[in-house]
Amino acid sequence: MSLIRVGLVGIGAQTKENLLPSLLQIPDVQIVAGCDLDFERAQTLRSYVRDVQVFKDVATMLSCMGLDALVLACPPQAHRDISLMAIERGVHVFVEKPPCFTLGELKEMIDAATRKKVVTGVGLNFRFARPVQQLRKIAASEKFGQVAHVQINHYANKPRAPLWGHSSTLRSFLLAQTIHSIDLTTVFGKDSVTDVHSTVQQAADAMLARIDVTFSSGRTASILTGSMFPYFEFDMKVISEKSSMITLDNLWNMTLHESEIATRVVGGDKRWRNSWQPSPLDSGYARSGYNGELTGFFNAIRTGTSFEADFVSMIPTYQVIEQVCAGEVQVGDTGLPALRVIEEKKIRSTTNA
Amino acid sequence: MSLIRVGLVGIGAQTKENLLPSLLQIPDVQIVAGCDLDFERAQTLRSYVRDVQVFKDVATMLSCMGLDALVLACPPQAHRDISLMAIERGVHVFVEKPPCFTLGELKEMIDAATRKKVVTGVGLNFRFARPVQQLRKIAASEKFGQVAHVQINHYANKPRAPLWGHSSTLRSFLLAQTIHSIDLTTVFGKDSVTDVHSTVQQAADAMLARIDVTFSSGRTASILTGSMFPYFEFDMKVISEKSSMITLDNLWNMTLHESEIATRVVGGDKRWRNSWQPSPLDSGYARSGYNGELTGFFNAIRTGTSFEADFVSMIPTYQVIEQVCAGEVQVGDTGLPALRVIEEKKIRSTTNA
């Protein structure tokens, strides 16, 4: 299978701005078909891809086009339903996040994919962002020392209402935003999630959540996130047992704090650290991870292996999401202060055995 | 009392580098005596202060010198014992942090000071650091909105063994370092502490602690701290219900993130924020708070009021410290993984009723 024939589903902003241009740069991947409920939107593909076939209906596209893989950027219910349809036909599927609403749905999708032996992938681009890859490499090095804690500050200003017809703003927020942060803690944590402790505050329509996760390795993670911020920002810190710390600010700048840098550089003064910036002309889709995630997905198809960010890899993340949501209560006019802590809980996970 | 006569106790590094030079800049405060168990050290005061009397023994100094106030930089047991001695004689006392080991001791000191109507003060210089004062002013403004959460990252590389003859490294660490962070959360929180949740990890002799505090107002705070870092750094963020955030990095640089800055500046792009740096030539003891704390203490003496950072103000901080320490267990060779979470707990505070 030297040339992979791909169909796109959902020709909206995310496809046009990130997925399509990334796909166009991957050699020997051919976009042969596109599909959108809005046929006019589907047709806009023709301005970018020569001889592409466009459809309103996925089932028809799957029947007609002999596709090797689907790439989807739709609401989660479509990711779930179309994935199952494609898997049934043996077509590999890559879906934008979130792949579905619940841990139960995720498991159903995993079962289907396992049965049909298709490669699956989820658009967890943060994990493939070039600076995060550098962090992972550094954090894995002996010199850095074993990871002790990961702190993520993930700021957003939306969603402030439920998305996709769902009833819970909290779950919508977690699936739309925090899924990236939780996924990264599972990448830097190790083995299974053993404990989750979360606190959610709400003011007007905005929320603020703190989520603490403990892993079976003894590693821990804490996330400060919410829609109660002026704009999107993303910072993370990884701390090691050897008293090293590496920080990544806004996916741009890394700083490595080590106790022994001083002697290598100028001697004597301990407040030296190493920092890194991307090149002024850094371009394309490698830094933001879109290129890496799709490249990895197609490599897995070619080599007959599983993709790192497949459906299975999301189980711990959905476990955390389920536990954070479990504490949510219906809030009425209870005479509480304006700033309400709507739930605070700690559940010993039993699902990860 | 236009001229305040002061005696210094403990002529070590903190006194020489910060307290003494700050005192020398406060008008109409006269250092008339100094005391140190090491008499040679006491004598070094003479190089800086004309006609100062030096002593080996505090009781003698108190008897001979007719002091208005003592300023102490000693171990906590000396702060406690000498404070009680000075209070008994009606001498105002300012002690470096920590003022004592336990909440019980603090309450005893408060009782004595209340009985004798002396002004007390604790060296919580972070609270008086000029940029923290700016943060407090901004956080109190209507435009910023009500505080929802305070996050403090307080990194240190010591202590890694118990201090002052105490048996617990954890309590020593909290009293030597985290006391500043906890105090700041109580400054930005409101009313009483209602919940504390903490996790302490240990690797070799270094520790990492996360402390979450909930206040009766619904405001929350989280602290990431530890001795598991290469050097001392201190960052804080204050988030408001109005989706504003102000950050202070290393007590130097402030950044104010607001959802509406864009329109004021250049229109249209929401990623603009306001930032502030101190002047290149910023000098002296105002930025680090040493000047502010001492000035405030002496003003309180002059005006017969209580000082903002007096013994009483430390009750919530010691409540938090007691609760974090309550979970500490004796750790033997238990076959746990190298990185151990030695305690994880949440106690509903009953002491603040």
Added chain:
Amino acid sequence: MSLIRVGLVGIGAQTKENLLPSLLQIPDVQIVAGCDLDFERAQTLRSYVRDVQVFKDVATMLSCMGLDALVLACPPQAHRDISLMAIERGVHVFVEKPPCFTLGELKEMIDAATRKKVVTGVGLNFRFARPVQQLRKIAASEKFGQVAHVQINHYANKPRAPLWGHSSTLRSFLLAQTIHSIDLTTVFGKDSVTDVHSTVQQAADAMLARIDVTFSSGRTASILTGSMFPYFEFDMKVISEKSSMITLDNLWNMTLHESEIATRVVGGDKRWRNSWQPSPLDSGYARSGYNGELTGFFNAIRTGTSFEADFVSMIPTYQVIEQVCAGEVQVGDTGLPALRVIEEKKIRSTTNA
């Protein structure tokens, strides 16, 4: 001409990493042919573009393919020669920088293009970099005030030997690197260049150059550049008569320093400034300017106008380059100190009348 038929010349790194992916994102621009002296390299285009024709020889490609435009990324002599060939056939041409070696050659190319009424373009992507566009917009606003001075620090670590068969390392350096900086000074300066003063220092094979430019408007610019740096960085500052300054660091972060920001934000403290960062997920070719330059070129073709960064627009830049090179002397073993100032000169420009 709704669909523009494009041929690529030179299928090397710059084409593959920046030009090709940018072209693939521009609607209704079709890459129909590619050409490279190395035919295998030309053939690699087929992995990215369906049904593309590949050639070893430009003349053949021009004859066979009925192209509307050529996009070239070659050495300057090829840019010059192939441009002239394409212009002769009425084909629009976009060349990577540098378009040619000398001011004389540039004028010859301009004459040809004027005669044949083709649209020309040069790959001056810095000018189209999104943050530079923001700078230009701010600098043009009345609130900012009239530009007084532009300072550019443009660091590089190469070239350290002559390029493209040319004999001068200095000219090679100016054409390969400084061309961007000089071009930006002409964008922020106004009207014609009236004076150039330059100093070039050389140590081993690395050079350091300072170039001061005065414009007929009274605006000035200064450039510090060279190959005597560890890696590529690019910072610029624009200062206005109204005491405002805007800085752009490494094409990422902008900071706007104004005398009146204080009152808008928190009152009273004058060290507040506004700063801007790109989104953590900023992706693609807009920030680096590759998308903007190509979009502008094709828009000019469609609308029958001239492109902002056309051959004519480069005259002032080549005037400056000629003047900096005019001072270069042959350096032998002259017993000068290791660090030699090889030329220092100031020429009153006469070419801009």
Added chain:
Amino acid sequence: MSLIRVGLVGIGAQTKENLLPSLLQIPDVQIVAGCDLDFERAQTLRSYVRDVQVFKDVATMLSCMGLDALVLACPPQAHRDISLMAIERGVHVFVEKPPCFTLGELKEMIDAATRKKVVTGVGLNFRFARPVQQLRKIAASEKFGQVAHVQINHYANKPRAPLWGHSSTLRSFLLAQTIHSIDLTTVFGKDSVTDVHSTVQQAADAMLARIDVTFSSGRTASILTGSMFPYFEFDMKVISEKSSMITLDNLWNMTLHESEIATRVVGGDKRWRNSWQPSPLDSGYARSGYNGELTGFFNAIRTGTSFEADFVSMIPTYQVIEQVCAGEVQVGDTGLPALRVIEEKKIRSTTNA
């Protein structure tokens, strides 16, 4: 002379905020007298220094007090006249900058001091600022390589009118502000100044100046300075022949860019650099240089040596100032554009033989 008896002259803001507190921290230096034309201001010293004698008249103070040294913070004419008076009596003198108006005056003061063998000092605190000292140490190291160029950006928003009764705003600006920058170039340059090239622009009452200096060693320096900025900032960069660069921003943060850092830290990526920040609690007068300059002055008195920043050391700085001022012309309503380049010149220095 174990105890040095010092008299202060000029009890204004600079004395109270920086010189006095620095002096109070230097062991065995005793402030015994103070003098100010405004006697009330002189008397304020008594709130800080026990038993200090205060005067309205310097001559009287010199006669009465048996002083070892004077420390002055006055206008330049007073620095000049009182220095000469003190030198005549064999009293060592430390004057704030500027010590005088012209190179001629400076030479007269040098002659007097040489004749009477007194130690002289000028308040060039930038030179003694702790981070500048670190820069000097790094720049002197073999690993860094020989300095090739120093770039200083020195922003100010005043003076915008002549100071001290002088007629020239330009000279006032250079003496009040740029004296620091020029002095630093002479510290990093080497041997004598061989060339100066300067450009001064003026808009309304604000000015912008660029000054390029070449030294006999072949090292060069460039200064961008002016009163045309919103507030005071100070950045410098030192570039070496070995392609290293060290930058200092606002006297706070240093960054060391080296071509070989990569391999030491994480291998493979060349965009790593080393950076340094002061401690969050950095306090006092060491970072801003006030402590260092005064300590150095008194050490020189004690050891009978000359002080690094003595009157003689300022000759190159005044040479540069004279040359920048030499080009100044009287500007009338000449019909020039609003933004005028009032002078542009390059003079081969002959005074440094």
